[in-house]
Amino acid sequence: xxxxxxxxxxxxxxxxxxxxxxxxxxxxxxxxxxxxxxxxxxxxxxxxxxxxxxxxxxxxxxxxxxxxxxxxxxxxxxxxxxxxxxxxxxxxxxxxxxxxxxxxxxxxxxxxxxxxxxxxxxxxxxxxxxxxxxxxxxxxxxxxxxxxxxxxxxxxxxxxxxxxxxxxxxxxxxxxxxxxxxxxxxxxxxxxxxxxxxxxxxxxxxxxxxxxxxxxxxxxxxxxxxxxxxxxxxxxxxxxxxxxxxxxxxxxxxxxxxxxxxxxxxxxxxxxxxxxxxxxxxxxxxxxxxxxxxxxxxxxxxxxxxxxxxxxxxxxxxxxxxxxxxxxxxxxxxxxxxxxxxx
Amino acid sequence: xxxxxxxxxxxxxxxxxxxxxxxxxxxxxxxxxxxxxxxxxxxxxxxxxxxxxxxxxxxxxxxxxxxxxxxxxxxxxxxxxxxxxxxxxxxxxxxxxxxxxxxxxxxxxxxxxxxxxxxxxxxxxxxxxxxxxxxxxxxxxxxxxxxxxxxxxxxxxxxxxxxxxxxxxxxxxxxxxxxxxxxxxxxxxxxxxxxxxxxxxxxxxxxxxxxxxxxxxxxxxxxxxxxxxxxxxxxxxxxxxxxxxxxxxxxxxxxxxxxxxxxxxxxxxxxxxxxxxxxxxxx
Numbered sequence: 001x002x003x004x005x006x007x008x009x010x011x012x013x014x015x016x017x018x019x020x021x022x023x024x025x026x027x028x029x030x031x032x033x034x035x036x037x038x039x040x041x042x043x044x045x046x047x048x049x050x051x052x053x054x055x056x057x058x059x060x061x062x063x064x065x066x067x068x069x070x071x072x073x074x075x076x077x078x079x080x081x082x083x084x085x086x087x088x089x090x091x092x093x094x095x096x097x098x099x100x101x102x103x104x105x106x107x108x109x110x111x112x113x114x115x116x117x118x119x120x121x122x123x124x125x126x127x128x129x130x131x132x133x134x135x136x137x138x139x140x141x142x143x144x145x146x147x148x149x150x151x152x153x154x155x156x157x158x159x160x161x162x163x164x165x166x167x168x169x170x171x172x173x174x175x176x177x178x179x180x181x182x183x184x185x186x187x188x189x190x191x192x193x194x195x196x197x198x199x200x201x202x203x204x205x206x207x208x209x210x211x212x213x214x215x216x217x218x219x220x221x222x223x224x225x226x227x228x229x230x231x232x233x234x235x236x237x238x239x240x241x242x243x244x245x246x247x248x249x250x251x252x253x254x255x256x257x258x259x260x261x262x263x264x265x266x267x268x269x270x271x272x273x274x275x276x277x278x279x280x281x282x283x284x285x286x287x288x289x290x291x292x293x294x295x296x297x298x299x300x301x302x303x304x305x306x307x308x309x310x311x312x313x314x315x316x317x318x319x320x321x322x323x324x325x326x327x328x329x330x331x332x333x334x335x336x337x338x339x340x341x342x343x
Numbered sequence: 344x345x346x347x348x349x350x351x352x353x354x355x356x357x358x359x360x361x362x363x364x365x366x367x368x369x370x371x372x373x374x375x376x377x378x379x380x381x382x383x384x385x386x387x388x389x390x391x392x393x394x395x396x397x398x399x400x401x402x403x404x405x406x407x408x409x410x411x412x413x414x415x416x417x418x419x420x421x422x423x424x425x426x427x428x429x430x431x432x433x434x435x436x437x438x439x440x441x442x443x444x445x446x447x448x449x450x451x452x453x454x455x456x457x458x459x460x461x462x463x464x465x466x467x468x469x470x471x472x473x474x475x476x477x478x479x480x481x482x483x484x485x486x487x488x489x490x491x492x493x494x495x496x497x498x499x500x501x502x503x504x505x506x507x508x509x510x511x512x513x514x515x516x517x518x519x520x521x522x523x524x525x526x527x528x529x530x531x532x533x534x535x536x537x538x539x540x541x542x543x544x545x546x547x548x549x550x551x552x553x554x555x556x557x558x559x560x561x562x563x564x565x566x567x568x569x570x571x572x573x574x575x576x577x578x579x580x581x582x583x584x585x586x587x588x589x590x591x592x593x594x595x596x597x598x599x600x601x602x603x604x605x606x607x608x609x610x611x612x613x614x615x616x617x618x619x620x621x622x623x624x625x626x
Contacts, residue, residue: 066457090457091459093457095453095454095457097450097454099450100449100450101450101451101453101454103369104449105376106372106376110372114365115454117362117365118362118365118458118464119459120358162454163454
């Protein structure tokens with residue numbers, strides 16, 4: 001008889017990695033959606049899968065969540081093979097997709113009761129766990145209203161609550177905040193951060209750089225079905241060069257004096273364009289003070305001065321040749337009407 | 344080791360029933376939360392009864408009726424009601440088509456498929472709920488029929504058998520509906536695809552006109568159409584007029600042919616639908 005593993009947080013880790021995938025390839029007819037994805041998610045960490053629409057993020061998550069069979073390659077979740085031990089994988093995970101996948105005609109509580117039952121949990125346990133989740137996600141007042149009446153943010157929180165009903169140790173979040181207004185987004189980030197602080201492992205896909213920056217310990221950048229970079233947020237930023245000092249001068253004529261004044265402060269070749277001066281620097285924020293002093297000594301007046309870290313947007317642009325939120329090159333019109341595009 | 348609150352092990356069949364009942368209950372609860380939809384689902388067959396009873400009633404002669412009684416509208420109404428019953432339960436398929444297409448489009452099927460639940464349970468529960476809802480529809484329809492002059496003439500036991508046969512047929516077609524719902528690309532298509540095959544199927548039968556009134560080539564189709572057998576069997580069991588006798592085995596053994604058809608259709612479409620479900624993806 002097969003042993004039934006616990007989906008609870010009390011589960012003792014048997015493998016170092018919560019998620020481990022090697023050489024995942026997925027073909028849809030002639031289209032190669034994944035072209036050899038390698039991925040590990042250490043237990044208790046948040047890994048962000050970052051890429052534009054159509055890069056293969058959702059396909060990867062669907063394979064890991066047992067919804068799709070990979071054409072080749074292998075993957076284990078919580079130590080279970082996603083193809084051969086699908087039921088054990090399903091007991092170990094919670095999945096929240098791009099859409100609030102709840103029954104909108106049922107109330108919040110009825111939705112949780114239904115999913116708890118389908119997880120084969122005991123009735124009493126489901127009742128108390130539902131209460132706990134409804135309170136935690138600020139849905140207690142709306143618990144007995146049909147989900148149809150909920151706002152977008154509330155539906156997403158209910159959706160997340162539904163995937164947490166069995167206390168899964170591993171959570172897959174597929175673009176959890178896509179389509180939400182900024183306030184609901186931040187609210188959902190808080191909820192996710194709290195789960196992580198309680199020890200949940202999270203694999204998150206997103207096309208928002210700030211989201212990956214905010215939530216993820218490790219970021220895997222994928223484009224056209226391949227991993228093109230991975231590391232922490234600051235490692236990725238370092239890969240495309242460190243900090244730069246950016247100065248806007250009061251007038252263009254002082255550009256030459258500025259270059260001269262700062263030659264001992266900056267760490268590389270400066271570039272100027274009109275009244276704008278930019279150069280790589282090393283040494284953090286003290287550079288800013290040195291730069292202001294040096295400019296002042298030469299009577300160069302400044303409209304704006306800042307030391308800027310590259311954003312993940314810069315990372316993306318440098319690595320893929322296109323921005324993270326741009327459409328694929330073969331779809332030229334980057335229309336921004338809504339985000340319901342999918343793959 | 345077991346997780347907090349996890350129920351003890353059960354055999355696979357036990358879980359399938361357990362999960363199917365949860366899905367069925369949720370489906371039924373949800374349908375009562377849309378009173379408008381329920382209202383129109385009930386009103387549609389009632390309108391059919393009134394249209395046929397009062398518009399076509401006197402114009403359709405029932406061959407084989409007693410001499411002198413042709414053209415008697417109350418006779419046609421007795422003849423008509425089992426036809427309306429048959430047509431109505433056939434439309435139960437559309438509810439499964441639309442329901443499953445919507446669940447798929449909204450990503451709920453994805454969620455179910457990522458749960459450690461019995462995989463066929465979503466379809467078993469959904470089809471069961473939609474068939475069960477026909478109990479309510481048949482009740483309203485029977486009352487309407489009674490008002491326009493339809494009667495149960497052959498005892499309560501046969502009447503119950505007639506209703507059970509209708510529900511079996513409803514359950515059967517919901518599997519076809521489920522398969523269609525999982526095959527269409529979106530809910531807009533589901534709304535039409537769910538109905539398009541039911542209309543010709545119900546009209547190319549003996550539901551509203553005697554089969555002998557059809558051209559010969561259509562008679563063959565109508566004779567083997569399970570809806571004809573269902574309607575014929577229902578007429579016999581309710582003790583309503585059946586029209587002139589025919590040479591078709593399917594109609595002379597109507598109840599048997601109906602049950603065989605149901606078993607065959609389920610045996611074909613349930614595995615097809617479950618297979619579709621297992622590889623279903625939100626479109």
